[in-house]
Every structure is written in structure tokens, then in C-alpha cells.
Amino acid sequence: MAKDEQTASSQNDPVTRGGKRRTVPLTMARGPFEYTPGNQENNVQLTSVADMLQWAQNWARSRSVWPLGYGLACCAIEMMAAAQSHYDLSRFGSEVFRSSPRQADLMIVAGTVSVKMGPRLRLLWEQMPEPKWVLSMGQCANSGGEFYDSYYTVQGVDTIVPVDVYVPGCPPRPEQLIEGLLKLREKILKKGLKIQGESEMDR
Amino acid sequence: MATGAGENLHSDYASEAEGVKSQEMLLNMGPQHPSTHGVLRLVLTLEGETIVDCTPVIGYLHRGMEKIFENRTLMQGIRYTDNSDYLSPMLCEIAYVGAAEQLMGLEVPRRAQYIRLLVGEMQRIASHLVAVGTYLVDLGAFTPILWTFRDREGILSLFEALSGSRFTFNYQRVGGVLHDFPRGWLKECEAYLEKLEQNLQELDTLINGNEIFLARTQGVGFIDKDQAIAYGLTGPMARASGVSWDLRVHRPYMAYREVPVRIQVRQEGDCFARNMVRMQEITESIRLCREAIANMPPGAIAARVPIALRPQRGETYFAIENSRGEYGFYMISDGSEFPWRAKMRAPSFCNLQILPDLLRGHKMSDAVAIIGSTDIVLGCVDR
Numbered sequence: 001m002a003k004d005e006q007t008a009s010s011q012n013d014p015v016t017r018g019g020k021r022r023t024v025p026l027t028m029a030r031g032p033f034e035y036t037p038g039n040q041e042n043n044v045q046l047t048s049v050a051d052m053l054q055w056a057q058n059w060a061r062s063r064s065v066w067p068l069g070y071g072l073a074c075c076a077i078e079m080m081a082a083a084q085s086h087y088d089l090s091r092f093g094s095e096v097f098r099s100s101p102r103q104a105d106l107m108i109v110a111g112t113v114s115v116k117m118g119p120r121l122r123l124l125w126e127q128m129p130e131p132k133w134v135l136s137m138g139q140c141a142n143s144g145g146e147f148y149d150s151y152y153t154v155q156g157v158d159t160i161v162p163v164d165v166y167v168p169g170c171p172p173r174p175e176q177l178i179e180g181l182l183k184l185r186e187k188i189l190k191k192g193l194k195i196q197g198e199s200e201m202d203r
Numbered sequence: 204m205a206t207g208a209g210e211n212l213h214s215d216y217a218s219e220a221e222g223v224k225s226q227e228m229l230l231n232m233g234p235q236h237p238s239t240h241g242v243l244r245l246v247l248t249l250e251g252e253t254i255v256d257c258t259p260v261i262g263y264l265h266r267g268m269e270k271i272f273e274n275r276t277l278m279q280g281i282r283y284t285d286n287s288d289y290l291s292p293m294l295c296e297i298a299y300v301g302a303a304e305q306l307m308g309l310e311v312p313r314r315a316q317y318i319r320l321l322v323g324e325m326q327r328i329a330s331h332l333v334a335v336g337t338y339l340v341d342l343g344a345f346t347p348i349l350w351t352f353r354d355r356e357g358i359l360s361l362f363e364a365l366s367g368s369r370f371t372f373n374y375q376r377v378g379g380v381l382h383d384f385p386r387g388w389l390k391e392c393e394a395y396l397e398k399l400e401q402n403l404q405e406l407d408t409l410i411n412g413n414e415i416f417l418a419r420t421q422g423v424g425f426i427d428k429d430q431a432i433a434y435g436l437t438g439p440m441a442r443a444s445g446v447s448w449d450l451r452v453h454r455p456y457m458a459y460r461e462v463p464v465r466i467q468v469r470q471e472g473d474c475f476a477r478n479m480v481r482m483q484e485i486t487e488s489i490r491l492c493r494e495a496i497a498n499m500p501p502g503a504i505a506a507r508v509p510i511a512l513r514p515q516r517g518e519t520y521f522a523i524e525n526s527r528g529e530y531g532f533y534m535i536s537d538g539s540e541f542p543w544r545a546k547m548r549a550p551s552f553c554n555l556q557i558l559p560d561l562l563r564g565h566k567m568s569d570a571v572a573i574i575g576s577t578d579i580v581l582g583c584v585d586r
Contacts, residue, residue: 114585116263120263147271
């Protein structure tokens, strides 16, 4: 059915009516409905025993990413909603919100970071043991968002801590947060390994 | 409570240690703490396990919102109120547009007023559900939050169908609302309320008969009536102390002039009463929602307003009953599209100031129970 639609639209499309249009295969998932966890992770190339060990370590790390229970603003409510029964974050091994940074792997920066909060956020990040990751949730944490001209907000949390995954939205839906977590999982799994069809520069 | 032997033991110990004071300890609670409901920081002075003094430190979520209002048109400012009290954004929007309408002398169509009442009461239910759920998590019970968030999802999906967003709606407009209901929305809403009522009874039997919950909340964090009035408490905090004050009843605005509200007051004044008032208000809000659906008038959903909203010079104060208390806007206009000043009267901020008085003399473990019962939202406190 999708094919029929495609041909129908290409006939009507003034650009492709000539029939000379290069189609680029869309490899990225267009949304959570197309995203099957694990599919993107299969193309890791393992060529040596060291690689296999690395893969095993990465696999173990990626399957239970424990976030730090650190809510800042509105996004924290969506983070809470993602952890509850309706969205059930525990399907992806991340439901254990640790209150202590010493036990956490992932910092979800959920909300606006003010100038007063910035140093505390940095301190919390420094207290987390390696390996650690940061997920920036919502536009305020990504880039300042709607408080772009405020005198008291940090314009993007990546000015304070290194960010691995950005989740857009104001606030992002819980599905978006889960999608971000799956992306992070993929990133963790591929760390230090050769990827099919990716050059050294891409890593 | 204590047996005779225990009392004797205690008094012996006290007489032995008379005149000897243990060293006071300073304990920082927050800003990253699971039960400070956001980024509140409390500097607690402890003597042993008793709290001697407490200083709340706020400002970790200060976003300069009141300054931002001055640089946004009235229309653009509506969106920012969502972020102030992020557990009841719809009610914040109503306060903001209400102030603007009062300034412009606009009369809102009757249907829009009823829509505002309906979505406002549903927002109150959602907010109180979160308050009850997170309060029980603070006290160590994990099941209720799963139940209340499940019920809250129903409201959020209804709001999403209505406004397109889960909880930063941008739905209210000066002079009315943005959209009318989608087809079948009111029917779904009724079905949801039906289900919620059943779930609420279940929740009631789970929480309010629980002995551990009663032991941790009854008689803890007592506020008497005079104290509540002196501190300017509003909302469930005041009504749990016997202060019969609800803006929906005593200064009715919009559709509340036609739909009477049964005020929920309790006399105990402790943490348990505050939680109970919230649960009773959910039931009352369900009744109000049903009444609004039944009497939903036909007609326009918004008054005709010019594209550029330029209120005449002047100032006004408009307050509504938020889920936390009196949430008002003091707005000054200089005749331009931008409000010259828009000051928020945030209920969380005013309710927070009783915290040092409330915590003094309590044990450390009760602090969590008391903070949870005040139900503050730090976005509302810090603005």
C-alpha cells in the first residue's frame, strides 16, 4: 500500500514527472513507530577478541542505564510520567532513579538550568562515577529555549557539562525521552567498535 | 503514647543530661533531593534529631519570568504562564488572560467561561492527583503514584486532543479560548470522570485506612487557624486549618458566578487534613466538571478582539483559585501591546514561608512529610 501511495504521489509530483530524480534511502527512523530497538545495533563489526570483549562490556553497560533522580522544572514531570506505569521506562532498564549521584550512570537534565543551579549541576556531574552520560531533555536544557533572553538562565546545558543526547520538545513527550534513551543505548553499544558503512571519521 | 516504663527511662535520661547540650549540626537538604519537589534547598539546624531551625533557600529555578512578561505582548505572554506553575498550567493561563481581560474591560462569552471552568477543574484534578501521589512516595508508599499517574494520563490525553499539547497548552486566549471541543470530546470526558470516580474510591481505601500513613501524618505539622491567616496561606493549606476561604466561593469569577462550589474545609490542620482536603477537592471537581458538561451553553468561544491587544492605561489585579491557592496577576499597562509590569501572586511562594515555623521542633524524619504536604511547585516559587 505504501508503494501505491508512492507511485501515485510521484505521478502527481511536478518535480519527479520527468522521471529523473535520485531517491536517497532513508536510513534513520522517522519516528518511534519505525524504530525497533536492536536493529540499529546489529551492524557492529567484531574482528578480534578484544572487540568482542569490548562489545560485551558495552552491551552490559547499555542494558541498565540508571538515571540520576534530578528534576529541575516542567520536564521533570514528564520524566516522572515516563517512569510510571503508562510509559513504563523499566522496559528499557532505566526505571531505577537513584537519588545519589554516586550510584547513577546517566544524568537527565530535565528543565531550565539557572545561573544559581549551574555550579550545582556541574558538581553533581563530577560526583558521578565513570562511565557517565548526560541526556539533555527539553529546549531549555538544549539551547535556552523560550527563556533565550532571560538574565538568569544558562543558554544550553552543554556549556556546563558534555551532552550525549539532546531530546527536543517543550516539554518532550515521554515517548521522546524513551527514544532518546534508546539512542543513548545505541551510542553506548557502539563505543570503540567499528561500524559497518561508517568511516573512522564518523565515530 | 509511651508506656510508663518508657517515660521513666526518658525522664531519667533527661535529668542526667540536664544542662548538657549536644552540638548543633547544619544539614543541607537539596537542591538535589528526591522529596523537596524540585529544587528547593533547606538549611536545617539539627540538635540530635530535632529540627531547631530551618532556612529555605530559593532561586534555583529563577527564570526571570516577570521581566520576560514585560518584553512579550499579551498574546505571547500566555505561553510563559504555563511554565510558572507547571502542575496546573491551564489555571495559570486563566489567571493571566483574566487579568488582561479585566484591564481591557472585555466580556467573555458564556460558552468560553464554561469551557474555562471545565478545563480548569480538570487541571485541578490532575494537579491534586500528582500532589497525592508524590506525597505518598515521599512517605515510602510506591503504589499510589502509579495509580494517580495512570489517572492523570487520561486528563492529559483529553487535553492533548483539545489543545495539541500534553501540558504546556497555550490554549486560553484573551477574550476566550483557542479551539472548541473536538467531536465526541465531552462524551469521552464524561466516561473518563466515571472511571476516575471508581479509581478514586479505590485510592481512598488504599491511603486513608493505612495505619502507617495515619501514624506519619496525623498530628504532624499542625497549623492553627490564626497562624494560617497570619501567614497569608491560601488553598488547601488554609482550608485544612479551618479557614473557610476559597476564591471560587467568596469572590466568584467567570462561570463560578453561576455554578456554586461546595467549599472543602477541615478543622484538624495537620498533614493528614491537607492531604484529605486535596482528595475531597478532586471529588468536588468531578461534580463541577459534570455540571459544566451538562450546562455547556452554545455560542461563540471567543469575543471579538483586535489583533494587536492594546489595553488602556491602568492597573488591575485578578486572582483565581489555583490548585495551590490564590494565583493572581497584578498587571500594569501603559497603553502599549506589552504589559508594563505583570506581577505574579504565586500561592506556592506564600505557602512556603510558613515552613520554618512548621518544621521547628519536629523530628528530621517528619520534615519530608511536612514539605510534601505543603505541595509547592518551585517554578511557581522562583518564577
